[in-house]
Amino acid sequence: MTNTFKPETILGYIPGVLKALPITMEILFLSLLIGSILGALIATANLSNNILLRKMSSGYISFMRGIPTLVLIFLLYLGLPQIALNIGIDMSNINKSIYIIACLSLNTSANLAEMMRSSYLAVGKGQCEAAYSIGMKSFTAFRRIVLPQAFGIAIPTLGNNIIILLKDTSLAFAIGVIDMMGKGRALSAASYGSNRLEVYMATGIIFWVLCIILEYSSKSAEKAYTKGRKQSAS
Template sequence: MGGYFDVGYLIKSFPIILSYVHTTILITFVATMIGIILGSVVALIRINKIVVLDKIAAVYISFIRGTPFLVQLFLVYFGLPELLQKLGYQGIREIPALFYVFIVFSLHVGAYIGEIIRSGILAVDKGQLEAAYAIGMGTIQAYTRIILPQAFSMAIPAICNTVISTLKGTSLVFNVGVIDMMRKADLMGANSHRSLELYIDVAIIYVILVFLLSALSTFLEKKMSNVSIGMGGDSL
């Protein structure tokens, strides 16, 4: 067993692989934050059917949902620099690969969360919006105080699934030169010929991260449910 699988090497290499988890967490966090903001805007555009923007949002969502993530990553990583060069920007090589990764992941998350939030908003009783208008609230106030809290509460499980999918999707960023856990495991495996142990280390770290995200989702779902009920009751 020692020749095929080395437990000692697995344990020894774990802290090294773990030291690159910050890249995975950073990409997931940035993409989630930007994605929620972008998704909320897209959802409101589609629900209110804003002229032109509604069509652009629909095409954007269709493209993201209809193409593989790796294709999107390559399109931005290889296509955006060429576009910037044609526009006269010459400092392409100074832009880190992580910048392109942030763009792709944020757009990807934004498209999925946009549809999730749109479904959440549509699930809220329309009478609540009408009641908010009746007591003198404006559109922004009605959405921020009544509609969106309830929509987010219902959408948290689906949003969490999207975030988990995004977290696991970070394992593809090594394709554009970003050194994350997968890339480090790949490099160490090429030198040590112990790839199995290294990939098990990566798998263990991902399992732990997914477990923590699931626990956070459960906590937020309970918290948002109480908040939305309280806000709805106080406002109406």
């Protein structure tokens, strides 16, 4: 075994890996969009008075918390087509990215639902009651009074969830999607693995920088948004 590690070449691999950045971003945004729609539905179900809906949504949340993302990806990508084939649906021509987006949306929807629920509850009943007292209907009260406040409370958690989601997109390579991680693997395979350590470090650095950018923007978004508003007593 010889030491083939050349730290000076790490930065050289960054442009190659960055070529796959649009795919990673596409997966990130689509899963975030679908995940937040799903999450909103689940959070609504969780806050409703219907006991069945409440049980179902909390069951869903704890299920998604217990299952590793990788297992969920395998379950959907390798398992689901098998079942579908048995009932006569051919799923083999569906794009692989669709599976990844579906898995990550499901996974992140549980986190986002929890976030929405807790920030909704953090706003406090008095706000809603005050809105009713001046004659607002419940939807108007939610849209104009509760939502703006809950959103401010949710920003830091939302930022964290987006970072977690960004890191999870790296699992797309597990089923052969060429995202940044997949690109890195392809680059290292092209040189028969001799530069794999450098390539993975380059990929890691890109993720790190993206994460720092996200963290910074989440902080400044929070500052800009909560400026002049009543701070939540966290």
